[in-house]
Each structure stands twice: as structure tokens, then as C-alpha cells.
Amino acid sequence: MKKKRFSARHxxxxxxxxxxxxxxxxxxxxxxxxxxxIFLLLFTYIFGGALAGGSQHSYLEFLLPGMLxxxxxxxxxxxxxxxxxxxxxxxxxxFRSLPIARSVPLVGAxxxxxxxxxxxxxxxxxxxxxxxxxxxxxxxxxxxxxxxAVCFALSFAWISVFVGMTVRSAGAVQGVMILFVLPLxxxxxxxxxxxxxxxWLQAFVNVNPLSHLVSAVRALMLGGPVGSQVGWTLAWCAxxxxxxxxxxxRAYVRRA
Amino acid sequence: MTDLAIEATGLTKSFGKTKAxxxxxxxxxxxxxxxxxxxxxxxxxxxxxxxxxxxRADSGAALVNGFDVRTQPDKVRQSxxxxxxxxxxxxxxxxxxxLVMIGQLLDLPKKAARARAAExxxxxxxxxxxxxxxxxxxxxxxxxxxxxxxxxxxxxVVFLDEPTTGLDPAKREDMWGVVRSLVSDGSTVxxxxxxxxxxxxxxxxxTVIDHxxxxxxxxxxxxxxxxxxxxxTAHPLDPARYDDLVAVLSGIASADGxxxxxxxxxxxxxQVDSDEVLPDVVARLRAAGIAVDELSLxxxxxxxxxxxxxxxxxGDSRAPEEVLS
Numbered sequence: 001m002k003k004k005r006f007s008a009r010h011x012x013x014x015x016x017x018x019x020x021x022x023x024x025x026x027x028x029x030x031x032x033x034x035x036x037x038i039f040l041l042l043f044t045y046i047f048g049g050a051l052a053g054g055s056q057h058s059y060l061e062f063l064l065p066g067m068l069x070x071x072x073x074x075x076x077x078x079x080x081x082x083x084x085x086x087x088x089x090x091x092x093x094x095f096r097s098l099p100i101a102r103s104v105p106l107v108g109a110x111x112x113x114x115x116x117x118x119x120x121x122x123x124x125x126x127x128x129x130x131x132x133x134x135x136x137x138x139x140x141x142x143x144x145x146x147x148x149a150v151c152f153a154l155s156f157a158w159i160s161v162f163v164g165m166t167v168r169s170a171g172a173v174q175g176v177m178i179l180f181v182l183p184l185x186x187x188x189x190x191x192x193x194x195x196x197x198x199x200w201l202q203a204f205v206n207v208n209p210l211s212h213l214v215s216a217v218r219a220l221m222l223g224g225p226v227g228s229q230v231g232w233t234l235a236w237c238a239x240x241x242x243x244x245x246x247x248x249x250r251a252y253v254r255r256a
Numbered sequence: 257m258t259d260l261a262i263e264a265t266g267l268t269k270s271f272g273k274t275k276a277x278x279x280x281x282x283x284x285x286x287x288x289x290x291x292x293x294x295x296x297x298x299x300x301x302x303x304x305x306x307x308x309x310x311x312r313a314d315s316g317a318a319l320v321n322g323f324d325v326r327t328q329p330d331k332v333r334q335s336x337x338x339x340x341x342x343x344x345x346x347x348x349x350x351x352x353x354x355l356v357m358i359g360q361l362l363d364l365p366k367k368a369a370r371a372r373a374a375e376x377x378x379x380x381x382x383x384x385x386x387x388x389x390x391x392x393x394x395x396x397x398x399x400x401x402x403x404x405x406x407x408x409x410x411x412x413v414v415f416l417d418e419p420t421t422g423l424d425p426a427k428r429e430d431m432w433g434v435v436r437s438l439v440s441d442g443s444t445v446x447x448x449x450x451x452x453x454x455x456x457x458x459x460x461x462x463t464v465i466d467h468x469x470x471x472x473x474x475x476x477x478x479x480x481x482x483x484x485x486x487x488x489t490a491h492p493l494d495p496a497r498y499d500d501l502v503a504v505l506s507g508i509a510s511a512d513g514x515x516x517x518x519x520x521x522x523x524x525x526x527q528v529d530s531d532e533v534l535p536d537v538v539a540r541l542r543a544a545g546i547a548v549d550e551l552s553l554x555x556x557x558x559x560x561x562x563x564x565x566x567x568x569x570x571g572d573s574r575a576p577e578e579v580l581s
Contacts, residue, residue, distance in 0.1 A: 004330045013360045021348040024389065090344035094405065097308050098361050099333040 006101040014095075014108025018082075019115060031078060032116045036071045036124045040064065043191065044131060051192060057132055064128040065145070065217040066190030069210045071120050072153040073181045079113050079157050080164030080173040087255060088170065103249050110157050117153040121146045136222045145220035148233055152213045155237040158244035165251035184210050209236035261286040261413050261444035262307060266316035269302050269468075276302040278468040279316065284444050284461070286412075289435065291459030291476075292448040295558060299468040300448040301341065304417050307446070308338045321413055337406030340417025340448075345401050347391035351382050354390060354401060355408055362409045369408075376404040380434075396427040403434060414438055416447045420454060432457055452555050456480065464565060471565050483556050483564040484527050485510065488537065491523040491550035498522060501548070504540050508533050523550060 022028050040063070048059035083106070086092050095105045125133075125142070135142050159180070164173050187204050188211040194202045205211050213236075216229035262284040269277040277299045284290035294300050305311040307318055309329040317324065323331035345354045352373050359369025377386045380400040385393060390401055399419065406414060416435065420428040435445055435458050449455050455462045456476045464472040464479070472479060480486075488508075492501045502516050502524050509516065509526040517525045531553050541548060556564070 010361055013357055017346065017349065017353075017357055020353060021346070024348045089347070090341075091346050093310055094338070094344060094358075095361070096310050097333060097336065097338040097406075098358070099330045100361050104361075 004099055004101045006103055006107075010100045010104045011107045011111060014105055015111035015114075018109050018112030021082075022112065022115070028078060028082075029116070029119065031075045032071065032119045033123050035074065036067060036120060037127050039070065040067055040124070040127055040131065043067070047191070060128065060131055060133050061222060062218075063191065064124065064133050065221050066188070066214045067128075068120065068124050068145075068149050068217055069152070069188070069214045070185045070190050071124060072117060072149060072213075073156060073185050073210060075116060075120060076113075076153065076157045076160040077174050077177040077181070078116070078160075079109060080160035080162075080177060081170045083109055083161055083164040084167070084170040084173055087165070092252075102253055103245075106161055106248060106252060110154055110161065113157050114150065114154060117150045120153075121149060137220060141220045145217045148216055148220070148230060149213065152209075152233060152237055155240040155244075156209075158240060158248055162244050162248040162251060165248055165255055184208060188214060190214050209233070209240070212236060259286050260284065260319070262290065262318075262320055262446055264303070264307060264316065264318035267303060267306055267313045267318060268315045269299075269306065269311065269313050276468055277306075277313070277316075280465060280468065280470055281473075282307075282318075282446070282463055282470075284446055286444050287439065287442055288460040289439055289445045289447055289458050291455030291462040292446065292465060293450070293452060293455045293462055293558065293561070294448070294465040295450060295562070298465045300465060301417055302468075303465070304338075304340065304415050304446065304448060308336055308415050309333055310338075334409070335412050337409065337411035337414045338417075339403045339406040339419060340415065341421070345390050345398065345405055348389055350387050350389055351377055351393075351401050351404075352386045354405055358405055358408045364408075372408055376407060380404045396423055396430075399423060399427075399431070400434075403431075407438075411443065413444045413446070416445060418448055418450065421450065428454070450558055452479075452483075452558055452561055456555055464561065466562065466566060479561075480555065483561045484514070485529050486527075486531060486553050487525050487556055487560070488528045488533070489519075489523050489525045489550065489552050489554070490537075490541075490548050491521075493547040493549045495522050497546050498524070500544060501541075501546050504544050504546065505537070508537055508540070528553070 043063055044056055044060045048056040048063070052059035052062065092105060125146075160173070160177055163176050167173055167176055187201065188208045189205055190210065194205040197205065212229055212232040216226065216233045218224070219226040219229060260283050262282060264280065264282040267277050267280045268275075280299065280303055282290065282292065282303065292300050292303065302311065306313045307320055307325060309325050309332050312326065317326070319325070320332045321335040323335070325332050349357065355373035355376055356366070356369045359372050360366065364372060374386075377383050380403065382397060382400060382404070385397060390398060393401060403416070403419065420431050423431065432454070435447065438445055447455070447458060459476060461473065461475055462479050463470055472482065474482065488505070490501060490505060492498050505524060505526045506516055508528065510529050514527055519525065534553060537551070
């Protein structure tokens, strides 16, 4: 079967559609604006003192890079839900009846999510700055950290897209994704150093992609060796893409 | 070369254990309207989804505009428009945004996409609402936008899946007008409906399907002849005259038609050969001194069509063989 070639222009047209939808329903931005603010406050002031031997400020330094990863994982839920809703409403059937590549609606949606992750970065760093967080490196490294985080987010989003194409209801997307995201975000080096955890959990933490992202972002923001963690994070990005992009596409094509 | 814009043979499709299509043939000549008539669950939507490349048939073949839906889906998609219960517009986008988006996906330059959108909005009387999100549209407006969206690419074959279900009679007439003008522009239309009246008003040929199989294919005239002309329904002003009314009408009903039917609300329906009997009915009722507050001529309902063709009610979920045995 001769396949219609992927067109970047088509994907951008659909990315614009998704952005327009987001702007029309601003409550869709709560998870990337208020959520990082609330989590930063909660963890810094409730747990921070206890976890970092009384110094909330030093905990904030440790926490903020991790919070970036945590928020990204949490806010990936929305894309899967939205795509499921699109399918339910028949909008994807319209796209499927058009002579465009099958992957275009999915790629368009993920591209539009870029804006949400950019907001996560700005809010997390901006609010952290108000609370007293300062980077110890330079602005270029900060930009590199944020670029890495967004890159990870765009790869991670494909898991949510896949789940959105697979489950039976938009509500179920959240259920499935939370089951997946909670162990990943807490079973990592986001909130505490893994050295106090039991060995089996440390083993999990050490291979957890979020741990690699958080370590890389921490090193880029606070200083320290960067290389291997960035490499591991990029490898995970590639891995997630290679596995979940085809799975999501297949689920989309098969979904009748 | 063939002059068929839509040609499907032996389409089958199962969902799990449910057989949605059990070997359906459909054919529409270029520039005509094919009406696909059937009750809910008959397989109409499944057939349309297969022809529109949204779904693959388990077996059978279909050509749309001469292109194979299985091996040349992109060629098919270039020549079709799809409107229905399922293919929908984006409620969060405005009318214009919806149509421009589709134009751009069809590779129109932005300017041309805008011009086409404006033209369609004008045609469908949506210009005033062009910059409103579609979620603020009424049901009829949304249906029109939906249809406009399927026409952006000037498709030569248009699939309309129950385009008037849920619309009030005036809106239904509007939709019929659109279908007629599509055909006069040379498009081929496949229209599914639950109403014989709609198929009769629009279609050049009608295929009746039930339980995933074709049970009749004919012109509207031929189909109406098979199901026995028209129906005349009357309701006496004075309920006590009901039996007299039935007696008068029985003298007019088709000789080979069905017995007069009561509807439980005091009305009686008879089968008549043509609308030419109407003056006779009025004269006889006047002579008998029976006043009526309802007297109407109409085509048989889908239910009656099915009863005539299959001997079962359309809503009957029993398999045909159970009914026969």
C-alpha cells in the first residue's frame, strides 16, 4: 500500500489547532502552572526542614531540578486524555478521511504540548527564584537543562498518547497514567537521595529514566559532572520514542 | 471504464462475534444519489466507514471513484467528503478555523483555504457565526458546519451518514436542498437514512439493508410499489364514530393491501393505491356524516417497509432464520 508521506506542514496545522484549543480552555494549563507552584511549596516547607536537616533553602536547591521532572511526568497525562476525547467526538475520524499521513494528528498534538512544557520550565524556575533558588552554573547550562527536560517531556508524552489510544475512556487514561507516573516520580532521586533506600529500590531508582533526567538537570543547574547523565537521558528519550511512537500509531490506526 | 462512482461487492465485517456486514453490495452511478435505508444497527455506518477508508472490510472489495479502498486509500481520501454521526467538527474552534484547518490539511495555500472557508460559510448561512466557537452553535448549525467541512476539497463523492437525524422538518428540507445542489454540481452522494420519505425525496436508487445484508435494491418508485403505495391515516372527531370510519375507509383501501390498522390513539391507517383516492375519501366521509380532525397521506414508515420485505419488524432483534422456523 502506498503511504502518504509525512508532511511537517500538516503537523504544524494540527499543532496550531491543539494550541488554539488549549488557549480556549485555560483550565487545561492548571497542571503546568499551579501544580509546580503547589508542589514546590508543599515539599519545600512541609518536608524540606525535616529532610535537609533544618535548611529549607538547601532542600529547595535539591528539590527544584527534580520538581521539573516530576511535573513533566504528571502533566503528560493531559495529552492522552485529550486525544481520547478527540476520538470519542469523531474529530479523528474526520482526520482519517483526509489524505494526510496517519501519524500527523498524533505528531501535531505532541508538538502543541511543547508549549505546556515550556510553561512548566518558566513557572518552576520563576517561582523557585522567588523562593530563593539560584542556579550555580551559567545561563547556557540552564538553557541546556531546560532543553533536555522538554526533550524528555516530548518523548515521555508518547506513553500517554499510546494509553489514550488504548483505554476505553478518557477518565481511564488518568487512572492508568497515574499508576505509572507515581512510582516513577517517587521511586527516583527527585525528593530524597536514594542512599537511605533499600537495595532493590536503589536498583530501580538507578535505572529510572526520571532519575537520569533529574541528575542531569541538577548537574546542569547546580554544577558537577554532567556527561553520562545527559547521555543516559537522551538514550531514554530515544528509547521511549522508538517504542511508544510506533505503538501509539498502531493503536490509532487500528482503533475503529 | 465504468460509470460507477461507488462500487462495493461482498463486503463483510465482524466486530468480535457480532457480524456487522454479511456480504453487502452497493453501487452508485456517477452524479446520482444512492440511498441506503435501514434501521439502527443494520450496518449502514459500518458500510460507510469501509467506503471512506476508516475501516477495513474483512472481505469483499470496494472501489470509490475507481480507486480501491484497500490498496489506494489516499487516492480515495482525495476524492471523498464525509459527514455523519461520527465525522465531526472541533467544538473549540470557530467555524472559520475548522474549515481553514481542513483546507490546509488538503494542501490549499492559506489564502485559498480562507477563501474556500468563507465561501462555504456563506453557502451554509453561517457567515454571522463564522468567528464563534462551534460549541455555541445550535444542532442544525453544527450539522451544516459538519457538512461544509466535508466539502472543503470539492469532493466528487460525498458520504452523508444520517445527515438529518434529529433535525426539525424545516432544517431537514434545507439539508435536502444542499444534497440536491451537490448532485446538480456533478457530485455523487451516498446517503444513509432511517426514513423512506428522505430516501424517496433524494435518492435515484435505494438499497435497503438489515442485519448486515441487502434485502432490496430498487428505484424509489419500484420500492414503493413493492411496499404497497401510500398510507392514509384518519382520526374521527367523535371517537364513537371510529367503527363507521373504518367501514368507510375499508371500501377505499387497496384490494391486495393490509387490513386497516389501529394505532391505539383512535386513528386508523389504510393502504391506498395512490393519492388520487383523496377526493373520494373526503366525499364518502361527508356523505356518511363523519367529521375527522386528522386526515393524512404518507409513505410507509421504515417499520412497514421492513414488515413487507422481511415479514419482521425492523426493531426485531431475532435472526431471520428464527423467525422463519
